[in-house]
Every structure is written in structure tokens, then in C-alpha cells.
Amino acid sequence: MARHTLMFGWxxxxxxxxxxxxxCQGLVRGLLHHGTQVTLVLPHGDVEMDxxxxxxxxxxxQLKEIxxxxxxxxxxAPSTYAERVDGMINQTPRTxxxxxxxxxxxAVWEFEELAVELTKDIQPxxxxxxxxxxxxxxxxxxxxxxxxxxxxxxxxxxxxxxxNPNMWIYDQERRGLNAADHIITVSNYTKNxxxxxxxxxxxxxxxxxxxxPFTSALSGTPQLTNDRRAHPMVLFIGRLTVQKGPFHFLxxxxxxxxxxxxTRFVVAGDGYLLPDLIERSCAMGLQDSVMFAGKVxxxxxxxxxxxxxxxxxxxxxxxxxxxxxxxxxxxxxVILSKQSGVREVVPHSLLVDFxxxxxxxxxxxxxxxxxxxxxxxxxEAPHVLSHLTWENQAAxxxxxxxxxxxxx
Amino acid sequence: xxxxLISFYFQVHQPYRLRDLRITEIGRDNVTYFDxxxxxxxxxxxxxxxxxxxNRLMLELLNRHxxxxxxxxxxxxxxxxxxxxxxxxxxxxxxxxxxxxxxxLAETYYHSLSALTSLEExxxxxxxxxxxxxxxxxxxPKVFRNTELVFSNEIAEIARLxxxxxxxxxxxxxxxxxxxPNQPYTIPxxxxxxxxxxxxxxxxxxxxxxxxxAVLLKNYRLSDDVAFRxxxxxxxxxxxxxxxxxxxxxxxxxxxxxxxMDYETFGEHQWxxxxxxxxxxxxxxxWEQWNIGTETPSxxxxxxxxxxxxxxxxxxxxxxxxxxxxxxxxxxxxxQEAAFAGIYGLEQEIKxxxxxxxxxxxxxxxxxxxxxxxxxxxxxxxDVHKYFSPYDSPYEAYRRYSHALxxxxxxxxxxxxxxxxxxx
Numbered sequence: 001m002a003r004h005t006l007m008f009g010w011x012x013x014x015x016x017x018x019x020x021x022x023x024c025q026g027l028v029r030g031l032l033h034h035g036t037q038v039t040l041v042l043p044h045g046d047v048e049m050d051x052x053x054x055x056x057x058x059x060x061x062q063l064k065e066i067x068x069x070x071x072x073x074x075x076x077a078p079s080t081y082a083e084r085v086d087g088m089i090n091q092t093p094r095t096x097x098x099x100x101x102x103x104x105x106x107a108v109w110e111f112e113e114l115a116v117e118l119t120k121d122i123q124p125x126x127x128x129x130x131x132x133x134x135x136x137x138x139x140x141x142x143x144x145x146x147x148x149x150x151x152x153x154x155x156x157x158x159x160x161x162x163x164n165p166n167m168w169i170y171d172q173e174r175r176g177l178n179a180a181d182h183i184i185t186v187s188n189y190t191k192n193x194x195x196x197x198x199x200x201x202x203x204x205x206x207x208x209x210x211x212x213p214f215t216s217a218l219s220g221t222p223q224l225t226n227d228r229r230a231h232p233m234v235l236f237i238g239r240l241t242v243q244k245g246p247f248h249f250l251x252x253x254x255x256x257x258x259x260x261x262x263t264r265f266v267v268a269g270d271g272y273l274l275p276d277l278i279e280r281s282c283a284m285g286l287q288d289s290v291m292f293a294g295k296v297x298x299x300x301x302x303x304x305x306x307x308x309x310x311x312x313x314x315x316x317x318x319x320x321x322x323x324x325x326x327x328x329x330x331x332x333x334v335i336l337s338k339q340s341g342v343r344e345v346v347p348h349s350l351l352v353d354f355x356x357x358x359x360x361x362x363x364x365x366x367x368x369x370x371x372x373x374x375x376x377x378x379x380e381a382p383h384v385l386s387h388l389t390w391e392n393q394a395a396x397x398x399x400x401x402x403x404x405x406x407x408x
Numbered sequence: 409x410x411x412x413l414i415s416f417y418f419q420v421h422q423p424y425r426l427r428d429l430r431i432t433e434i435g436r437d438n439v440t441y442f443d444x445x446x447x448x449x450x451x452x453x454x455x456x457x458x459x460x461x462x463n464r465l466m467l468e469l470l471n472r473h474x475x476x477x478x479x480x481x482x483x484x485x486x487x488x489x490x491x492x493x494x495x496x497x498x499x500x501x502x503x504x505x506x507x508x509x510x511x512x513l514a515e516t517y518y519h520s521l522s523a524l525t526s527l528e529e530x531x532x533x534x535x536x537x538x539x540x541x542x543x544x545x546x547x548x549p550k551v552f553r554n555t556e557l558v559f560s561n562e563i564a565e566i567a568r569l570x571x572x573x574x575x576x577x578x579x580x581x582x583x584x585x586x587x588x589p590n591q592p593y594t595i596p597x598x599x600x601x602x603x604x605x606x607x608x609x610x611x612x613x614x615x616x617x618x619x620x621x622a623v624l625l626k627n628y629r630l631s632d633d634v635a636f637r638x639x640x641x642x643x644x645x646x647x648x649x650x651x652x653x654x655x656x657x658x659x660x661x662x663x664x665x666x667x668x669m670d671y672e673t674f675g676e677h678q679w680x681x682x683x684x685x686x687x688x689x690x691x692x693x694x695w696e697q698w699n700i701g702t703e704t705p706s707x708x709x710x711x712x713x714x715x716x717x718x719x720x721x722x723x724x725x726x727x728x729x730x731x732x733x734x735x736x737x738x739x740x741x742x743x744q745e746a747a748f749a750g751i752y753g754l755e756q757e758i759k760x761x762x763x764x765x766x767x768x769x770x771x772x773x774x775x776x777x778x779x780x781x782x783x784x785x786x787x788x789x790x791d792v793h794k795y796f797s798p799y800d801s802p803y804e805a806y807r808r809y810s811h812a813l814x815x816x817x818x819x820x821x822x823x824x825x826x827x828x829x830x831x832x
Contacts, residue, residue, distance in 0.1 A: 259431065348784070350803050362431045366807045369431075369814075372746035373806055379742075380784060 004037040005401065006124035006141055008115065008134035012040075012047045018239075019210065019322050020154040023186065024130055026211045028053060030394025039122050041137070043111050056118045058110065104133075105168075112136035116144045126150060126401045132157070132169060135176025142181075148404040151180035156193055159317040162242050174198055182404040184208050184397065187341020190319040206400050209345050210320050211390030214329035216382035232368045233264045235308035235332070237301060237323050238315070240271030245314035245337065248357050250277065252314070254284045255361035260368065261289075266304055268293040305330035309374065310367045314354050315340055324349075329385055333377035335363045345388055348381035412590055413664035413711065414657060414695065414702045415624070417553070417576065418671035420459070421483040421519050422451055423777035425798045429811040435818040441769065446798060451493040458675035463500035465674075465685055470507045473692040477509040479704045480671070481553050484517030484537050485775055487544065498544070505545040511704035512541045514549035514572065514613070520774035521738060523554055523563050524725070525752045527604060531611035533771070534570060538613050550614070551575065551705045555776050557626065557668070557728040558735065561721065564595045568621035569605060571614025574709045576668065578728040579625035583720055589625035590662025592712045593720035622709040623720045626668040626728060630656060635669040639682035647683070650690035654698060664708045668728070730785070738779040743806040747779060750813045754820065761823045766816075773812060781805035 007028070011021035031038055032052050039054040049055045115137035128150045129138030135151055142149035157165040157173055177183060177198055183205045185191040191207050194200040234256065238244040246267060253265045267277065267290060274292065281290040296304065305311065311327035312335045321342035327334050328346060336343045337354040350363040367374050427443035469476050482501065490498035504510045516522055517537040522530040534552070542548050551574040552567040559577035567575045579589025600608075633653065637643045645652070657665050670677065678684040695702065703711065729737040739748060751773050758770045781797040782805045799805045 347801070348803070349801075350807070351800055358430065358432075359428075363807065365431045366810060370743075370746070370806070370810050372742040373803065373810070376742040376784075377803070 003035070004039070004122070004124045005031065005126050005128050006119055006122060006145070006147075007038060007040045007128045007130070008111075008137045008141070009040055009042050009130050010133045012042055014048065015044065015046055018155070019186075019320055020131055022213065022322060023154055023210045023320075025050075026213055026390040027394055027397060030211065030390035030392075031397065033391045034394055034398060036394075036398065039119065039124065041111075041115070041118055041134075043107055054122075058114050058118065062114055062117065108133045108136065108172075112140060115140045120144070126404065128152065128397075128401075129176065129180075130154060132173040132176055135172060135179070139176065139179045148181035148401075148408040149179060150182050150184060150400060150404055151176050152184040152186075153177075153190055153194065153319070154186055155319045156190065156198070158193060158197055159190075159319055160243055162316055180204075181408060182206065182400055184400060186210050186320040187344055189339065189341040189344065193317075206396075206403075208393050208396045208400070209341065209388065210322060211393040212322075212325045212329070212385045212388045213390070214326055214385060216329055216331075216385055229371075231262055231264060232260070232309040233266060233304075233307055234364055235266050235268070235304055235311045235327075236314075237268045237296070237304070237311070237327075238313070240267070240269050240273040240277060242273070243316055243318070244269075244271075245316050245354050246271075246273060246277055247280065248314040248316075248354055248360065249312055250281055250284065250286070250290070251357040252312070252360040252364060253281075253286060253290060255358060256364050257286060257289050259361075259365055263289065263309075263364075263368065265290040266293055266308070267291070268296045268301065268304060270295040301326070302330060305332045308332050310335055310364060312360065312364065313337055313340065313342075314352075314357075314360060316354050318342070325385065325388075328381040331378045331382065333367050333374050334381065335360065335367070345384055346381060347384070348377050350377075411658040411698065411700045412660060412662050413708060414700060415664045415666045415705060415708050416478045416702065417513065417666070417668045417705060418478065418480050418673075419483075419553075419669070420480055420486050420671045422447070422454070422486045422489050423519065423775045424485060424489075424772050425450070426778070426805075426808040426812060429808050429815070431811060431814075434811060434815045439815050441812040441815070442772070443798075447489065448493045450798070451489050454672060454676050455494050455497050457680070458672050459494070459497045460500060461680070461685065462671065462674040462688075463497075463504060465689060467500070467503055467507070469689065469692050470504065470509050473696060475696065475701050476692040477511070477702050477704050477707070479511035479513055479551075480504075481513040481515050482541070483515060483519040484533075484540055485519055485772065487540060502545065505547070509704075511551070511706055512545050512547055512549055513576070513705065514538050514541065514552045516555055518771045518774050519555050519776055520771070521555055521558065521735075521748070521776050521779070522752075522774060523558060523566070524735070524739075525748070526755055527566070527607055529752075529755060529774075530566070531570065531608060535611050535613065548613070551624075551709070556738075558725055559623075559722055559727070560725045561595045561598065561723060562600070563725075564621055564623060564722075565598065565600055566604075566608055568595075568617050569600070569608040569612075571612050571617055572621065573618050574622040574624055574705055576624050576626065576666075576705065577720065577722070578726050578733055579628055579666075580722075580726045580733045582733075583722055583726060584625070587718065588660075588662045589627045590660060590665050592622040592624055592663065592709055592717050594620045594623055594717040596719050596721050620717060622712065622717065624664075624666055624705050624708060625720065627660065627665050628728070630660060630665055631667045631669050634667065634684075634687075635673045635677065638673075638678045638684055638687070648687065650687055650694045653687075654691070654694050654700070658698065658700065663712055664703065666705075666708075736785060737783050738776055741782070741784050741802075743784075743802065744779050744782045747782060747806060747809050747813070750810070754813075754816065757820050757824070761820065761827065763823055766819060766823065770816060773809070773816070778805070778809055782809070 009024045013021050013025050041056045045057040127138050127142040129135050130152050131154050138149050157169045191205045195202050236249045240246050256263050310333045313324050315337045318340035321340045324334050324342045335350045338351045339354050352360045424442040425446050433439050516533040552572040553576040557578045564575050725735050726733050782802045784802045
């Protein structure tokens with residue numbers, strides 16, 4: 001049994017944008033539950049870390065040293081340069097990093113350079129890297145410690161870019177995946193992408209779906225309020241990026257609006273597409289039907305879920321889609337893109353191909369019209385949450401560690 | 409000790425699957441609900457893999473072995489599809505009928521669950537089916553089997569009053585309570601209300617009801633050895649040979665071992681390369697050697713004669729589906745109940761229109777498969793293969809079905825407006 005995992009993460013709550021941070025935290029907690037020792041390396045220290053996790057992150061001193069090293073080679077020795085900059089060096093962990101900013105490539109490189117130095121004193125049984133930003137670090141650490149590398153993919157470059165990848169990132173991913181002894185994907189959907197678009201062998205990949213950090217908020221028999229019946233509301237929550245399919249949502253909204261003018265639509269979330277989306281919805285004549293709520297707080301989201309007739313996730317390519325589980329926890333019927341991972345664990349849902357906006361509209365209208373359907377989705381879907389726990393999912397990860405160690 | 413008789417009955421049925429109906433089509437003129445292309449493709453696939461080769465083999469066996477006899481129940485919607493997609497299949501069944509050694513059973517024409525909700529509709533569908541079988545195969549069915557072997561005391565009593573000698577049922581353990589399924593049973597004596605009896609009499613199939621209806625029970629263990637387990641490599645009985653199976657049959661004892669199964673067992677559920685056809689071919693020869701007779705359900709009943717029958721007491725419904733052997737495969741969740749109530753709620757209005765085409769469509773929507781596809785019993789386990797369905801999910805099944813229902817309602821409205829304006 002692996003008892004000590006050296007994990008390289010990138011984002012971590014509360015500093016996170018997407019599913020990676022939440023999943024990483026969930027997994028760390030699940031592993032701790034099973035008594036696994038976790039050393040977690042992050043590029044920044046501005047996090048609320050669980051008790052029991054050995055957190056490591058670069059200090060400004062370390063960062064400056066590696067920058068210096070790269071700058072000076074081959075003109076100068078690091079030690080002499082260090083004397084000159086000594087006065088500037090700060091020993092505290094840095095907190096000012098922009099996780100996905102313009103310096104991403106540099107940050108990734110820094111992280112990789114420091115991977116061994118930060119962890120040289122520990123004795124891990126396994127190295128576990130999350131997404132391409134940490135693959136280089138994982139690779140170096142695994143080589144140094146002579147233990148297997150498990151690479152986990154939360155999203156591929158193809159998911160993020162609608163099939164127009166940044167080739168440098170794509171190459172980083174491929175290199176990392178090829179170097180890994182074993183790979184974990186968060187869905188069969190993503191596993192298939194790795195097989196078909198990255199040329200990875202299927203038997204190197206195991207699927208561990210993300211755990212659900214939500215419990216069912218429902219109690220007793222679900223009731224459909226009269227308000228929902230008279231003024232149906234359809235909800236989209238997600239970053240307003242191409243990947244999440246907000247334009248498909250608007251397209252479906254227009255068709256629903258044509259059939260049922262009472263229906264309201266809420267688009268919650270922020271992103272670079274917001275101005276375009278507002279413009280498009282006005283051009284469609286939906287200015288009185290679609291509301292752009294911006295980024296919403298947890299409390300606001302809860303209210304929206306509770307009032308929504310259905311929640312729609314029309315993502316173009318969604319490795320998992322945690323937000324769907326959140327909707328389910330609030331008893332909201334969900335309509336999911338077939339191009340998503342979460343559909344694999346949410347059998348009680350309606351499914352559409354993201355491009356089939358006509359069918360999406362049809363499903364929305366059906367859920368609004370057919371009370372028994374809405375009631376059944378509301379009542380049945382949350383059952384999945386009780387067994388999709390991070391404790392259970394971490395147990396699966398541990399058995400993958402074992403497999404990787406046996407085959408190492 | 410004389411060995412038991414062997415009695416084969418094969419169910420042959422194909423539903424009319426629904427197409428990807430869209431909400432925008434509701435209310436348009438002459439919207440079709442059924443997926444012509446899919447239904448044809450499935451029919452032809454099963455015809456090539458099962459119906460045609462299996463019928464060929466059966467004909468060969470019936471001709472070669474004088475003591476070999478079998479029975480079928482062909483649903484009305486299956487026979488209609490033969491008309492549309494497979495005259496060759498229908499011809500091959502007629503060739504079997506011509507041997508005189510094949511019994512055809514009665515069922516509801518539309519393979520429906522009407523017995524659960526509308527006596528009149530149920531009787532009409534049985535009548536229609538009996539009439540169809542008589543026309544096509546020249547025999548008037550004497551034994552009744554209800555859709556998916558859904559059975560209760562009441563259904564059996566209705567079948568008796570309609571004039572059937574026997575009815576088939578699942579040999580469910582909880583009703584047998586340790587007794588053998590290998591002998592004819594009967595139901596407890598009771599009377600249906602006068603009005604009910606009167607209604608049934610209007611649809612009588614045979615003139616005089618028998619005193620006691622015989623209930624023939626499926627031996628599900630031995631039937632399922634062939635139907636479900638034959639090619640299961642993890643099964644202790646694998647590979648199953650004709651001699652082993654025959655020894656199981658004889659040691660099962662009793663009056664008759666009733667082997668009831670879907671006909672698709674041969675070639676479709678168990679593919680040809682599993683050896684299922686060779687297995688079937690070997691059985692009659694082996695039974696001849698062992699002096700084991702095969703009989704049709706009517707003959708099984710006749711050979712039991714006047715011997716007293718024990719009571720098979722089904723206060724609630726039993727069926728041959730799943731381990732539960734109840735109605736939960738068709739009426740186990742909200743959407744199934746809504747669909748069921750929705751379709752049968754239209755009965756009076758549909759019949760008032762006296763529009764044959766509308767009536768036919770309404771009835772095709774009663775086929776039990778539509779509700780089966782909405783089953784979510786094992787859905788939580790992700791065991792999607794448990795329930796074979798042409799649709800993505802039970803919810804997709806419901807989406808299509810509810811659209812068909814909505815459109816049917818708009819047709820009804822149009823039709824009644826039409827009638828009103830005519831009567832003015």
C-alpha cells in the first residue's frame with residue numbers, strides 16, 4: 001500500500017478558477033481519510049490547508065534563485081550573483097502569482113525547476129501530478145525519488161480550446177502523459193480523448209470520476225411550486241467561455257421563447273464572452289427574457305437552483321462538470337451535454353449533443369410541460385451523491401497507486 | 409416413473425419504436441410517431457438472425473420427429489410488421505402451422521397491459537388477436553397468455569369466461585411455496601361482478617366456459633438455463649449439452665416441464681455461434697431415444713384430464729420480468745405511471761370518434777415495451793444493459809412518448825370539432 005504521495009497541484013481553494021482546484025482538494029481530503037501521507041506542492045501558498053497535509057511551495061528566495069540561475073548561465077556563478085541580490089531576497093511564500101496569467105509558461109518552468117529542491121528531503125512512494133502545468137515537476141521528482149509517476153488529467157488543451165490547441169501546451173501534455181507510469185482521467189469521455197487525440201494506450205488509463213462535495217439539500221417529497229409552473233426559469237451557470245457553450249444556450253432559449261413566451265433564462269457566470277452574449281441575446285429579441293447575473297455567490301446560486309425549472313449544461317467539451325452535481329443536490333432537473341464526463345455518473349438526466357440546440361430546446365420544453373418528468377429527475381438524481389464521495393474516489397486512486405507500484 | 413412431458417412455448421413480438429419526435433411537430437397534420445426506418449432495420453436484423461433460421465430448423469424438426477410439437481404466441485403488432493417488413497417471415501410461420509403440430513396462443517393484439525386498467529379494451533384486443541390468428545393460421549386459440557405473463561386470479565377468471573381452457577403464468581416461487589411448477593394448477597373459485605361478467609360475455613371467444621381453467625406454469629429455472637444462461641461462461645452449467653439438459657428435465661419430474669421463452673433466444677439473445685441451434689436440433693432426437701414426449705399447452709391440459717388441480721393463488725399480479733416478477737418493470741416510477749395514465753385516460757374520447765386510424769395509433773402506443781423503456785429500476789447502478797432499449801435513456805423514451813400523447817390529444821380535439829360541425 002502506498003502510504004506517502006508526493007502531489008504536485010496548481011490551483012487550490014480558495015484560489016481557483018475551475019474544477020482542478022476543487023478536485024485536488026477533494027482528493028487530498030479523501031486520501032487523508034484513508035491514512036495516506038500527503039505532501040502537496042503548490043506554486044503559491046495562499047491557501048487554507050487541511051490539517052495533516054505537508055504543504056510545500058516556493059519561497060520568493062527560491063524563485064529568485066532559479067531566475068538568477070537561468071539569467072546568468074553561462075556568464076556567472078550563481079553564488080556571486082546571489083551576493084549582489086541578497087538584499088532583495090524575501091523568505092516568505094509568494095502570494096502574488098497570477099495562476100493563469102501571461103507568465104504561465106514561466107511559472108510552469110519555475111515550478112519544474114524547483115520540484116526536486118522542494119521535495120528532496122521526503123521519501124514518497126508515489127508522485128501524483130495534476131494537469132500539464134505540473135507534469136514536468138512530477139517527472140523530475142519521480143525520477144529523483146525513483147518512484148512511479150501518476151498523471152491526472154482534469155482537462156485537456158483540446159477541451160479548453162474547442163479543438164484549436166496551443167501546440168506548446170498540447171506537447172507538454174503529451175510529453176507528461178507519455179512519461180507517466182499511469183494516468184487517471186476524471187471521466188471515460190476524457191479517457192477517450194487521450195486515446196484518440198493523444199495516442200495513449202487505453203490500458204495505461206483508469207477513470208476516477210470526481211467526488212461530489214455536495215449533499216442533497218432536499219428533504220421529503222419534492223413539490224413543484226406554482227411560481228415555477230407559471231414562470232418557468234431555465235438556468236445556466238458557468239464561465240462564459242466557448243468551452244461552456246453559452247451561445248448554444250442562447251440559441252435554445254430563443255426556440256423555447258418562441259414556443260413558451262413566459263419562460264425566463266438566467267445566465268450566471270463571468271467571462272470574456274459576456275459582452276458578445278448580451279449583444280446576441282438582444283439581437284435575438286430576448287432582452288426581456290434572458291438575465292445576465294454575472295458571477296454569483298454560493299447563496300445566490302442556491303436561490304437560482306431552487307427556483308429553476310431546469311439546469312442546462314451545454315458544454316462543447318467538458319471533462320467532468322461539477323456544477324451539474326451542485327444542481328442535482330438542489331433538486332434541479334438537469335439537461336447535460338453528451339460531450340461531458342458528469343453524464344456518466346448522472347443517469348437521471350436528459351442528454352443532448354451540444355450542437356443540437358433544437359433538441360436542447362425540446363428537452364427544456366418537455367421538462368417544463370411534463371411535471372412527472374421533472375419530479376422524477378428531482379427525486380432520483382440526488383441518489384448518486386451519496387456514493388460519489390471523495391472517500392470512495394480516493395480509495396480508487398489508492399488502488400491505482402498500488403497498481404503503478406507493482407508494475408514499476 | 410414416466411418422464412414428464414416437455415412443452416415449448418415461444419413468444420414472438422416486436423414493438424413499434426417511436427421516432428425522435430419534436431415538440432414543434434405537435435399539432436401538425438398527420439405527424440407519424442413511429443420510427444419506420446428503425447423498426448424495419450430491427451425487424452430485418454432479427455428476421456435474418458432468428459425468425460428465418462429458427463423457423464427453418466423448427467420445420468425440419470417437426471417433419472423429422474413425429475412426436476415433436478411446439479407452440480407460439482405471435483403478437484398482433486409483430487404480425488403487422490410481418491406485413492410491412494417480412495412477408496417471408498410470415499410465410500415461414502404459416503409453413504409451420506401447416507404441419508398441424510404447432511399451437512398458436514391468444515394474447516392482446518397490441519401486446520398491451522390493458523388487463524390492468526380497462527376490461528373492455530382488454531377484451532377487444534384479445535378478440536382482435538384471436539380473429540387475426542384464425543385468419544392467418546386457421547386455428548382458433550384455446551389457451552391464453554397475457555403480455556409478459558402478467559397474471560392474477562382476476563385475469564385468469566376473465567380468460568375463463570372468455571372461453572379459454574388454459575392460461576400461462578410464471579411459476580413464481582412465492583406463489584408455489586415449494587410445490588412443483590410441472591403440473592397444471594387452477595385458480596381459487598370466486599365470482600366477478602355481474603356487470604363485469606356481462607361485458608366479458610359480449611366478447612366471448614369460445615361458446616361455453618370450462619369449469620376450471622388450467623394454469624400452466626413456466627419452469628423458470630430450466631427455461632432460463634436456455635434463454636439466459638446458455639452462453640454464460642461463468643455459469644456452472646456451461647457449456648450446456650442436450651444430454652445434460654435432458655437429464656435435468658427428466659429429474660425435474662411431474663406432469664410437464666413448461667419451457668417458455670422469447671423466440672429471440674435462438675440466434676438473437678444467444679447468437680448462432682454459441683451453438684444454440686445445434687443444441688435445439690439435438691433435443692428432439694434425444695427425447696425420442698429417452699421416450700420423452702413433447703406436447704403443446706392444449707394437449708398438456710387434455711392429458712392431465714379430470715385429475716384434481718391444486719390452487720395457484722395470485723391475489724396480486726405476477727409476471728415473468730426480473731427477479732421481482734411483478735409489474736415494476738412497466739409501472740415502477742412516476743414517468744411510467746404518467747404515461748400509463750395518459751394513454752388510457754384517452755380511451756373514451758378515442759372510441760367516441762369512431763375513427764379507426766386514430767384508434768389503431770392509440771392502441772399501438774399501448775404496447776408494453778413503451779413503458780418498459782422508461783424503467784429506471786436498475787438505472788442507479790449504471791447497469792444500462794439490463795434493460796435493452798432503442799433509446800438513450802428512460803427519459804428520452806418518456807420525452808418521445810409524451811410528445812406522441814400530446815399530438816394525439818390535438819388530433820382528438822380536431823376530430824371532435826369536426827364531428828360537432830358535422831352534427832350541426
